Amino acid sequence: MFGLGIAVLLGMVATSLWLVQANNKYSQETAELRRLRASILDVLTTIQDAETGQRGYLLTSDERYLVPYREALKALGDIKLQLVERIGSRPEYVADLPKLQSNLDAKMAELGRAVQLMNDNRAPEAIELVRSDTGLTYMREIRDTLARYQETTDSRLRIIVADQLSAAENLRWVTICGAIAILAVLGGALALIGKYIQELMRSREEVDELNKGLEERVDERTRDLVRANQEIQKFAYIVTHDLRAPLVNIMGFLSEFDTSLKPVQAFVLADGKPLSENEVREAKLAVEEDLPEAMRFIRSSTRKMDQLINAILKISRDGRRKLQAEKVDLKDLLMTAGASVQHQVSAVDGKIDLDVQSFTIITDRISLDQILGNLFDNAVKYQMPGRPLELTARILPQGRGIVRVDVSDNGRGIAADDLERIFELFRRAGEQDQQGEGIGLAHVRSLIRNLGGDITVASELGKGSTFHLTLPTDLRKITRGNDV
Known part of the structure; x- marks a missing residue:
């Protein structure tokens, strides 16, 4: 969207430049046509001044009337040349230009003959020349040509002014739209900047959190x-x-x-x-x-x-066994471990409570099956004589990729001094009335640590024990010296 806004803005800038260029072109042509129109009027005014001076002189024989005639005669050459230059190659004017020049020359020649006859005291001949309507014909054709020039010029000026007004209106709307686009792009830029800042702050918070977690993991690995x-x-x-x-x-x-x-x-x-x-x-x-x-x-x-x-x-x-990471449903493993000792529990009127929800993790099925099987077997082996065995298991998600499984029994329990000793190799606690080599729980701890977890126990002598298993929910993210 930001790129689209930039593209629209660039298009509006290009359109604005084009409209400004067109407006400049219209302004330049308008100025040229106005100068051409002025030249047309100058020619008409000059020839009229010459004719007026000539008529006044013929009627009054007063030399003062020859002043405007002589000034017009003197200026007409430059005015005609200026008109020709301003007409240039315009086809709508060029066609009538030779005839106009011919009529102007003929009219000035007619005026000059009449003045010369008057200067030679041949007033009647001069007046007769005027009465012959020859000069009137030249003047009429000159006026018609100049009027046609003026009408053509005015028509073109009206078109140009209309186009210029349209271009100005378009430029105004383009400017307005450009301003809106600039505001939109600016708003989008500010939004992107704000979003970037938010993401940057969020990333920084995540980095800080990861650093904290890293310190915790370093401490944990050190321990x-x-x-x-x-x-x-x-x-x-x-x-x-x-x-x-x-x-x-x-x-x-x-x-x-x-x-x-x-x-x-x-x-x-x-x-x-x-x-x-x-x-x-x-x-x-x-x-x-x-x-x-x-x-x-x-x-x-x-x-x-x-x-x-x-x-x-x-x-x-x-x-040394290569761990095989696969999806494992903890509920299924607990049910399997419970079924393996169900007949022994039932034989002492005991019960197994495995009311847990399905919870899938990625781990080594064989290792976890051995861990749970050993704990369930120990619960049966070390049950309290004369008391029906109650064996329960619970799945407790701990967050951050950790799950806890609690296996509890109401058996003999373990003395406080022996809580850590029971996980040592070849060490046994309590009354030794059951066969064993003292490697079961040591083996369990070794297996679960290979899976990236740990095992602890809480127990009260004579009342029972609860083994707490903590496991990562994804073994593939754990490096414990084994290839997974």
Whole structure:
């Protein structure tokens, strides 16, 4: 619209210039025609003055009457030349110009003959010359030609004046429209400037908001790095401690194994030599008790090491797995997780409340399915004996691309000192009456952090727990070291 306004304005400026040029042309032609009309009148007036002077002299013989005649005679040449110049090449005048000049010359010659006859005291001949109507004929033709010139000039002047007035009127309207267009363009320009300023201010506010958000994200990433570093240190300590303990056991029982093996060797290698009762007793004790016990503890320690290594490998494999971002309905995943434990919940007269609305996010379905499945399994595993299990889940959008999922139960609960401990690898809290290796919730935390989220827990011992899962609504916008 602004460009269209500029184009209209330029068109009006061009039209105004054209109308001004046309008006100048009309003004110039009007001036030329007025000068031509003046020359026509000058010729007529001069010839009339000459004729009047000649007639007065013939009637009175007074030399004073010859003054206007002589002045007219003297000026007529220049006046005729001026008339011819102002006529120029105008076709409506040029055709009659030779006849006009001939009649003027003939009229002046007739006037001059009469004056000369009067000067020669031949007054009767002079008067007779006037009475012959020869001069009257010349004068009539001169008047007719000049009258025709004047009428042609006046007609053209009327046309030009009308055209000039029309051009002036058009110029006035173009000027008015141009002023309106200028105001419209100016208004549009001001509107665009205002809009630009508003957009600039809005962009600046957005940049300020992004800067604030960036600072928050930098702080959040810094906290994540600190937390990750702390977890690496904890993990390194746990791994070295928990792996070292079986190794120490193995080394200790190998030493005991070696000690117990000596009396057996002495008994076996006796080659029929008599042994003391004490040596025989020690050999029997080693075979029946010491060696089997050492073997049993060594086997138990190696089994524990194998379990620890397998747990570490499992978490490592899940961390390296390429995440597949896809649309996932949280309600569908919760319903699937609930259905997997429904028979166990029903067996204790419990209930599962999953009254949630559909909420679609883009994330890795497998990881999220494992997270929810583990939480639901834990709720069943650690339910309060003698109390029907109540398991609920809620979806709570948090804004800014974050959604929270709360999974609650009325189970045993967790002591305040153990709220963070339960997410550590190989750590368990509360009464240990259920089988487990202490890697479930550590695995859950690892999975959800790979998805760009986190998990926390609020619990009261003996009353139940609520696990809070926070997840980004679009995994593709999150960079967590995995290719998505």
